[in-house]
Amino acid sequence: MRLLRRLLRKDREDGQATFEFALLIPLFILAVLLVVDGGIWMYKFVTVSNAVRDTARYASVNCGGNTCDIGALETRLEQSSSGFVTCPPPTAPDPPDCQIRWIDRGAGDSGDVDKGDSVIIYVNQKHDLLFFPVSVGVASCAEMRLEAANGESVGSGGC
Numbered sequence: 001m002r003l004l005r006r007l008l009r010k011d012r013e014d015g016q017a018t019f020e021f022a023l024l025i026p027l028f029i030l031a032v033l034l035v036v037d038g039g040i041w042m043y044k045f046v047t048v049s050n051a052v053r054d055t056a057r058y059a060s061v062n063c064g065g066n067t068c069d070i071g072a073l074e075t076r077l078e079q080s081s082s083g084f085v086t087c088p089p090p091t092a093p094d095p096p097d098c099q100i101r102w103i104d105r106g107a108g109d110s111g112d113v114d115k116g117d118s119v120i121i122y123v124n125q126k127h128d129l130l131f132f133p134v135s136v137g138v139a140s141c142a143e144m145r146l147e148a149a150n151g152e153s154v155g156s157g158g159c
């Protein structure tokens, strides 16, 4: 009799553990999916930010003599972002995924893209999460001054 009572109590404790496990496992799975989705979003954000800075730096060093066109910079941005950024926009009414433009900061020059002007690289994209029906933004912007006119050295040495 005593043995039967002990066995019944053990069954009840096992049932309680199973119930608690069944209660917690969805929360655990949800937390894991959130971490995976957040990691993918973070990877994309860091990659796009680095691509934006890389393209702005490239333009800063190489485009001071009005030698670059926007299309070449867009191609560089797409390639250095591992395909996360697409330029030009796929559909006209949507805001463009990326914008590359010059700001003429020269006083008295002819408005050309030259030394002292700025290049602005701006990317704003939506990222659809894998496991949740939500889109989050991936935005990055970089502005750099054009360092040198065409053929002018921007310095040597360094790293």
Ligand SMILES: [Ca+2]
Pocket: 104, 105, 106, 109, 110, 111, 112, 113, 114, 117
């Ligand atoms: Ca200028």
